[in-house]
Amino acid sequence: MGYVPVKGGTEAIEASIKRVKFERLKGEAILEIETILSTMRALVDQVMSESSLYSPQLAALAIKQAEGSMEEAVFLMRAHRSTLPRLYYSQSVETEAMFVERRISASFKDIPGGQLLGATYDYTHRLLDFDLINEKKADNTHWLHSYAKELQEVKVEETIERYPKVVEYLRKEGLFEQYEMDNTEPEDITKRSLEFPASRSARLQVLTRGQTGALTSLAYASLRGYGEVHPTVGEVRVGSLPIYVKHPNEEDGSADEEFYIGDIQVTEVESFVPVNVKNEHNEDELEFEIGYGICYGQNETKTIAMSILDQCLEHLNDEFPTHDEEFVLLHIDSVESSGFISHLKLPHYVTFQSKLDSIRQVKKGVQVNEG
Amino acid sequence: MKANTHFAFFDEGSKKEIRRATLKAVAIPGYQVPFASREMPIARGWGTGGLQLTLSLIGQTDVLKVIDQGSDESVNAVSIKKLVQDTTGVQLTECTEQADIIQSRHRIPECSLTKEQILVLQVPIPEPLRAIEAREYVTKCMHAEDDYSGAWLMLFEQIMKYGKTATTADHPVSVHDRYVMAPSPIPRFDNPKMNHSEALILLGAGREKKIYAVPPYTSVKSLAFDDYPFTVESFEGAHCHLCGAVDVFLDELIDHEKSETIYQCNDSAYCIEQLNKQEKVEVESTYA
Numbered sequence: 001m002g003y004v005p006v007k008g009g010t011e012a013i014e015a016s017i018k019r020v021k022f023e024r025l026k027g028e029a030i031l032e033i034e035t036i037l038s039t040m041r042a043l044v045d046q047v048m049s050e051s052s053l054y055s056p057q058l059a060a061l062a063i064k065q066a067e068g069s070m071e072e073a074v075f076l077m078r079a080h081r082s083t084l085p086r087l088y089y090s091q092s093v094e095t096e097a098m099f100v101e102r103r104i105s106a107s108f109k110d111i112p113g114g115q116l117l118g119a120t121y122d123y124t125h126r127l128l129d130f131d132l133i134n135e136k137k138a139d140n141t142h143w144l145h146s147y148a149k150e151l152q153e154v155k156v157e158e159t160i161e162r163y164p165k166v167v168e169y170l171r172k173e174g175l176f177e178q179y180e181m182d183n184t185e186p187e188d189i190t191k192r193s194l195e196f197p198a199s200r201s202a203r204l205q206v207l208t209r210g211q212t213g214a215l216t217s218l219a220y221a222s223l224r225g226y227g228e229v230h231p232t233v234g235e236v237r238v239g240s241l242p243i244y245v246k247h248p249n250e251e252d253g254s255a256d257e258e259f260y261i262g263d264i265q266v267t268e269v270e271s272f273v274p275v276n277v278k279n280e281h282n283e284d285e286l287e288f289e290i291g292y293g294i295c296y297g298q299n300e301t302k303t304i305a306m307s308i309l310d311q312c313l314e315h316l317n318d319e320f321p322t323h324d325e326e327f328v329l330l331h332i333d334s335v336e337s338s339g340f341i342s343h344l345k346l347p348h349y350v351t352f353q354s355k356l357d358s359i360r361q362v363k364k365g366v367q368v369n370e371g
Numbered sequence: 372m373k374a375n376t377h378f379a380f381f382d383e384g385s386k387k388e389i390r391r392a393t394l395k396a397v398a399i400p401g402y403q404v405p406f407a408s409r410e411m412p413i414a415r416g417w418g419t420g421g422l423q424l425t426l427s428l429i430g431q432t433d434v435l436k437v438i439d440q441g442s443d444e445s446v447n448a449v450s451i452k453k454l455v456q457d458t459t460g461v462q463l464t465e466c467t468e469q470a471d472i473i474q475s476r477h478r479i480p481e482c483s484l485t486k487e488q489i490l491v492l493q494v495p496i497p498e499p500l501r502a503i504e505a506r507e508y509v510t511k512c513m514h515a516e517d518d519y520s521g522a523w524l525m526l527f528e529q530i531m532k533y534g535k536t537a538t539t540a541d542h543p544v545s546v547h548d549r550y551v552m553a554p555s556p557i558p559r560f561d562n563p564k565m566n567h568s569e570a571l572i573l574l575g576a577g578r579e580k581k582i583y584a585v586p587p588y589t590s591v592k593s594l595a596f597d598d599y600p601f602t603v604e605s606f607e608g609a610h611c612h613l614c615g616a617v618d619v620f621l622d623e624l625i626d627h628e629k630s631e632t633i634y635q636c637n638d639s640a641y642c643i644e645q646l647n648k649q650e651k652v653e654v655e656s657t658y659a
Contacts, residue, residue: 109440110624123450125457126412127376169625224496225505276532284532 024067036060045265045297046070050334051077052190052209053084054264054296071338074211078335086191088245091258092183095268095294096162098239102298105166106233107272113163118238119298166235167270167290175288196326200314203329207309208295210332212302218322218332219305222312227322229311231271231291238267238298267300269293271307275315289314379426380458385409389427389582393573396584401546402514403497408580418451420575421474421493424582425455428489428573429472434462436470441478441620441637448476465640477540479561481619481641484570486587492555494576497583499543499553519551522594530599542601545592546585554591560603560620565591609634614645 037044037060047059051074058077066072102118105111117123170176186201194202207215222229244258271291279285291311293303309328317323331337379386392406411419418439429435437452439445443465451474452463464470467480474491484490500510503521513521522543529537540556544565554562555574565572565585572585585591595601606621612633619641621634636642 108625109622112625112627117446122414122417123446125450125454126414225498225501286533286537 031064033057033060033064036063042298043068043070043073045299046212046302047073047077049296049299049302050074050209050211051081052205052296053077053081070212071334074334075338088248089185089188090261091244091246093241093243095237095241095266096165098163098237098241098266098268099263100163100237100239101265102238103163103235104233105235107166107235108169111166111235112169113161120300163237165270167272170272170288176290177287194329198325198329203313203325204292204294204306204310206329206332207293207306210302210306211334211337212299214332214334214337215302215305215309218328219308219312222308222320222322227308227312227320228315228317229273229291229308229322231273231308231311233304233307234270234272234290236267236269236300236304238265238300240265265297266294267298267303269300269303269307271304271311273311376458378459379429380412380454381409381423381426386427389423392582393424393427393584396573396582397571397586399550400586400589401544401550401552401583403552403576403581403583405580406582408577411577412454413450415578416495417447418474418476418493419577420579420582421476421491421577422451422454422575423577424491424573424575425472425474426458428491429455429459429461431459431461433471434464434469436464436467436473436640437475438473438478438480438638438640439476441622442639444639466644467640477556477558478620478638479557479564481636481638482644483564484568486569488570490568490570490572492557492572492574494553494555494574494581495578496541496556497553497574497576497579497581499541499551514550517549519545519594522551526594526596526599530596536595536599536601543594545594547589548592551594552583552585552591558604558620559593559601562591562593562601562603567591606634611636611642611645614642614649616642616645 037056040060040063043063044056044059047062047070048054048056050070051059051062053059058080059073062073062076062080066076100116102120103113103116105115167176171178186205187199189202189205194206198206221227240263242263243261244255245261247257247259250257269292271293272288273291274286275289276284277287289311291307291309291314293306293308293310295303295306309322312320312323313325313328315323316325321327377383381389389406392404396402396404408420409423411422413419413422425435435452435455436443437448437455439448439451442448455461456463467473467482467484470488472489472491473480473484474493476493479490479492498507498510500513500519500521503525504510504513513519526536526538529535538559540558541553542559542562543551544554544562546552552574554565567588567590568585569587571587574583574585576582593601604620606617606619609621610617611619611621612635614636616636620637622637624633624635625631626633636645
């Protein structure tokens with residue numbers, strides 16, 4: 001039976017839903033949540049980042065249910081997010097306290113604390129690995145054992161070292177401006193609608209939960225010439241951050257009374273961008289500014305893109321769409337953009353009829369006039 | 372499902388096509404020849420243009436050197452070398468003089484190259500007018516009409532703003548008095564090395580799908596005004612803390628123990644060569 005929007009649609013919809021279930025089940029294989037969690041780290045991280053909900057388990061479930069579709073998985077997570085009570089805001093986090101797994105600088109060869117490559121695809125060759133077709137569990141176990149052995153031979157540092165920020169070195173030289181700590185409570189864009197001009201905290205929130213592809217495209221456009229920001233990456237760091245919340249009833253509690261609620265893995269980027277500033281004699285001078293990016297999980301391209309767009313939006317410029325706050329912030333959200341694009345699949349019979357009528361009338365009118 | 376990789380990764384048809392574009396580039400110095408840039412097993416923007424040139428040129432008897440920011444051991448140089456060697460089995464070297472093909476990112480080696488060598492430069496943004504005009508169609512017209520007023524204006528505006536030209540790496544050059552070209556982001560320090568170079572210089576931009584060239588013995592002038600001449604990066608008073616070299620491009624390092632700034636040759640192969648020479652002299656003088 002065909003799909004009729006007004007009557008008789010119910011049966012068709014049910015059949016369609018059954019069909020989509022069939023598509024997922026027909027191969028008769030079951031993908032365990034555990035398998036997704038341990039083999040699809042990148043996908044899980046991207047879904048968490050775009051849904052602004054930190055839960056690897058739920059992200060894996062969403063991926064399973066969505067058959068691996070990013071937009072669908074993020075959609076599921078965001079919808080679920082709406083059902084969760086929001087009880088506390090965490091204490092602000094000092095990213096210098098991060099347990100660093102990876103940290104690189106593209107600005108200096110020799111950064112204080114050193115470069116730490118960690119896990120990255122950057123230096124792998126993108127050649128299809130045909131061996132993975134016949135991957136054996138026993139081989140993997142063997143590899144893991146020998147890797148663990150190798151690691152045992154590595155000398156472990158006795159003290160936990162804090163990695164200083166690369167920018168501090170340049171700040172000491174006066175190449176970056178010193179700012180007062182701004183501890184005003186950030187705006188929560190999920191509880192209050194975005195207003196323009198947006199505050200920086202609101203802007204950073206929109207960017208961090210933006211769609212990976214959209215952020216990457218717009219930042220790329222800015223680099224290529226449709227924008228004015230071409231940074232050098234000062235520092236990329238990936239690692240886990242401990243999150244604390246304050247005691248709800250004790251207003252002036254000390255840090256000892258804060259509750260540790262767990263770790264989140266994040267990627268953080270500080271990009272260095274040369275900008276024009278006026279000095280006290282009203283002369284133009286060159287100085288560096290920082291473009292900032294942070295998001296859940298290991299999403300380095302997205303975070304670097306965020307740092308570029310952050311810097312673009314610090315310098316509004318009508319000439320380029322990438323420097324237009326409304327253009328960028330209103331179009332990068334996965335749920336909003338994919339939702340409105342896909343609404344075009346809904347019936348538009350009435351509006352189209354109206355358009356048809358109008359075009360027919362106009363055409364007729366032209367012919368009459370010409371005749 | 373499994374396929375063996377062909378010599379130098381590409382099929383012969385692809386190599387031929389890239390070589391044709393290269394020949395055209397050599398014939399029209401500084402002109403950006405569009406080519407059907409392939410997707411490579413390294414990321415676009417990480418030197419795929421240079422890599423495509425190298426792979427289309429390389430033969431079994433060639434000796435390859437790859438440098439990234441002056442260093443043979445830089446992560447990306449290592450990765451590119453590994454890929455070329457895995458697919459060709461050619462000999463690798465760190466010694467500039469021994470190499471036939473030198474693929475480089477952001478540097479021209481300190482010692483001068485010979486007519487037996489080809490320098491392949493990786494280029495991120497081949498269009499010298501991109502900062503002035505974002506649209507490719509328009510910049511192409513500007514090149515055709517020899518309209519480089521935008522590039523001159525950029526330098527002029529810098530002089531008005533800062534009292535001097537403030538270009539960084541990638542200072543535009545005029546090749547054979549016709550095309551203005553982006554010399555790939557080499558520091559200004561290296562621009563003069565392009566002028567009447569004995570070695571063929573090929574420039575490849577994979578992401579932007581362009582190949583261009585400076586044939587041997589071709590004039591390459593850095594854009595500048597008579598009263599505001601072209602200047603290179605200054606390392607006045609600084610010398611390499613290892614080999615003592617001056618008149619080379621230096622890296623700024625921080626001595627963590629003394630919290631002092633120290634300098635070191637950026638071209639690591641050159642630095643080692645200097646050190647070896649000094650040691651040789653030392654050894655000879657001691658035993659004599």
